[in-house]
Every structure is written in structure tokens, then in C-alpha cells.
Amino acid sequence: MTNARTRTRFAPSPTGFIHLGNIRSALYPWAFARSTGGDFILRIEDTDLERSTQAAVDVIIEGMAWLGLDHDEGPFYQMQRMDRYKAVLAEMQAQGLVYPCYMSVAELDALRERQMAAKEKPRYDGTWRPEPGKTLPAVPEGVQPVLRFKNPVGGVVAWDDKVKGRIEIRNDELDDLVIARPDGTPTYNFCVVVDDIDMAITHVIRGDDHVNNTPRQINIFRALGKEPPVYAHLPTVLNEQGEKMSKRNGAKPVTQYRDEGYLPDAMVNYLARLGWSHGDDEIFSRAQFLEWFDLDHLGRSAAQFDEAKLRWVNAQHLKAMADDQLAPLVAAQLAKRGITADERLPAICGLFKDRCDTTVALADWSAAFYAPVTASEADRAQHITDAVRPAITSLAEKLAGVAAWDKPSIAAAIKEVLAQHGLKMPALAMPVRVLVMGTPQTPSLDAVLALFSPDTVQERLRNA
DSSP: OTTSOOEEEEOOOOSSOOOHHHHHHHHHHHHHHHHTTOEEEEEEOOOOTTTOOHHHHHHHHHHHHHHTOOOSEEEEEGGGGHHHHHHHHHHHHHTTSEEEEOOOHHHHHHHHHHHHHTTOOOOOOOTTOOOTTOOOOOOOTTOOOEEEEOOOOSSEEEEEETTTEEEEEEGGGSOOOEEEOTTSOBOHHHHHHHHHHHTTOOEEEEEGGGGGGHHHHHHHHHHTTOOOOEEEEEOOEEOTTSSBOOTTTTOOOHHHHHHTTOOHHHHHHHHHTSSBOSTTOOOOOHHHHHHHOOGGGBOSSOEEOOHHHHHHHHHHHHHHSOHHHHHHHHHHHHHHTTOOOOTTHHHHHHHHGGGOSSHHHHHHHHHTTTSOOOOOHHHHHHHSOTTTHHHHHHHHHHHHTOSSOSHHHHHHHHHHHHHHHTOOHHHHHHHHHHHHHSSSOOSOHHHHHHTSOHHHHHHHHTTO
16 A cells, blocks of 8 residues: 555544644644645544534634645545445445444443453453354343454554554454444444545554554454555644643634634644654745655654744744735734724834734734824833923924935934934934834834824824
């Protein structure tokens, strides 16, 4: 299978919102498919009817679309494939690969209790497994059986995991897996194998919480006459407290990062480094990531999420982004506040982006150009003093008479007022910033004022 066209998959269960720990399990198979010219398949494992919701499916698709993790096929839904699973189950029954088991839940619980009391591994003991010369118990009346897979006896099941290395499990440690419930619906481990066969999956890249499922799935592959795919089991992503990232432990939906002003390429960059590396490279583009990505540099130890590091990575991408590409993202943030931007926004982004780590922070600065500002009482008291008000009035008069509203003309007007009143730049610039921008700290004053309309500057300077 490794010589075939690469086909990877992401197969989430829609039982809750998708967080960064989940989406990393989509990023790597997507990247591997893209870097090898293969296909990436989206599969929704929705057999948990009580917990699966369409809302969760929508968030999965929305989050992947925002991050640019486009799929080539799907989404496929397991619940829509039940006829296929049942057909394969019937074939396996006909070949003697599965058998009905009538052991009740109460009997199974009692068996496990006896095994644990005897310090044995709790496992099904094969009571209903047919063997040559074995007499099975009488079939109880009115009991619907489960179907169990006849796991091989003796030997080992082994695979070379692309993250964990060689893994070998003795078949005697595996009991006969239930692959169909009493009502005939197939179970997870069976459905996964049928899906991977039908979709010709070559590489399964998933979280290491699936390692225990892998030997069972490999045995089902081989019983069906197929070789299993290549496996790579990714270490867990931990939250900032060192716990497994989960909704219960405070993880946020992926889409919340979009709303908080993070950039998709920055998220891809940051997530890529949570378990994979390319030398010491910290900041890279999506194109570089896809050029560099392989399965040989996946990390073996758990990665820990760090929001401060994510903000830093986002800031680097924000600074590197072209102003005209950044402007629509900032305009969307402004629109949430009821503010409509205009053609000045790319230049505003260019002036302020070095001070920001998210598009929300950039929108905070940009809003001053489109909506009224209110400086704090403390800033007004500190900077707008009786001593400086005459200079502010002079500046307003000078600016009203400039021939062109541009940075050089504004700079010349400021220079004349400073000379006229015997002031140094900070003594005038900081109060003007407080009046015009609502804060004493901004980029160069002439560059800031040039992006305002002359009328707005005059109106705000009159508030001195």
C-alpha cells in the first residue's frame, strides 16, 4: 500500500465542539496528503447516536474551512453506510470469522470480577467461541446475541508505527472483540476497518488514544484479506495546566480563535509545531510547511499548548501579511462593532500592525479612525494642560491652512508650532495623540494624522 497514491483521512466523532487538540489530528494527515500529492478524506464517525449532533458536524467543517484544511472527498457519514457494514458482517459470518455470543452483560461483569479477584486481566473468555470438538452452551431463549470477531490464537500482531516505532502485541492478550451489538448495529473498530478498506486509506495519522485499537483493527484487516495502512499515533496535546486538552479542561472551539482575531496561517504554523519540527524553524508559511512536512519528524512526547506562544506566532504572521490582505480581516472585526471601514484601512493596518498580535487588537486601533474616541480622565489630566493648550490651538490653525493633507505638510506644520512655542516634540505630540486617538502612545504623529480627514482632526483638537 505504501507505493500507492497517498490517501489519508480525518475521522472525528461529532460529539462536541472541535478544539486545537482535535484539529491537529486533521492538520497532519491533510499536510501529508498535500505534500505527497495525495488525497485527504473527511469522514464523520457518527454512530454514537445519543451524543452526535449536526451542530458539532457544522463546527468541524467550519473550523477546517477557516484553517484551509480542504478535503478532496467527503464528508462521509458512518450512519449512511450501515448497509455496507452489515453486508461485510454477513460475509464474515459465512466465512466463520465471527460468531454469535449470548453472554449477558451481567455474566460478563461477573466474569471480569472473578478475573480481577484472581489478579488476571479482565477479558472475555471465549465461552461462545466455536472450536473443533467443543460443545457450546444451550442458546438462551429470547436473547439477542452480539457478534464477536474470532481473533487469531497465538502469535503476535505487530506494526512499525511512524511515531512510536515497532509495536508488538501478543494475540493472547486480545479477546474476541464485539463487532455487532444485539440490534445488529456494527461497532466502532469494525466500521473503521471497512471504511479504511473502501476508501483505500494508505496512512492513518491519529491520536495515540487509538493505539490499543490498532492491533484489533489490523487483525480484522487481515481476516478480510487486506493489508493494514501505515500507522502514525500522535502524542496527546496538553493544556497549559499539563492536562489532556479537552472541553472539560477548558479547551476552546477552534472557531473561537477566528473570532478572537487569529490568522489561519498562524494557527497552522503553531499547530504544526505541536508535535512536528523542521530544525529550529519557528515561523514558516503554509507553503514551507507543506514542502517540509514528513512523518519522520513527528515528536514522540506530548506537546503543551501555550497561548502566549500562539499570540507571538500570530503577531509574526500579522506583521508579515500584506496590508491589503489584512484589511478585509480587520474590516470584518470592525463590522462586528457596527463600524464600516473605507479605502484608508490598508494604510491604517500598515501603520499599526507592528503593535498588534491579533486582528482584534488591530481593529481596536483602527476604530479610532471611524468612530469617536474617549481618552481616560487620567490621560487628559496628565497631558492636556493649560500650558499646552495655546500650542494645540496654534496647531489646529496651522493644519487648517496646509496646502496638501499629507505627511510632509503635517510634519512641517508641527515643526513650526514647536518652534513658535519653544516646545519639544513629546510636549505637543502626546496631548494631540490623546485628543485625536484617545491614547498618548501611537506611531509617528504626522503619519497618524495624515490618515484622518482634516475635519476630524480639527474637531478633536477643539476638544482641548
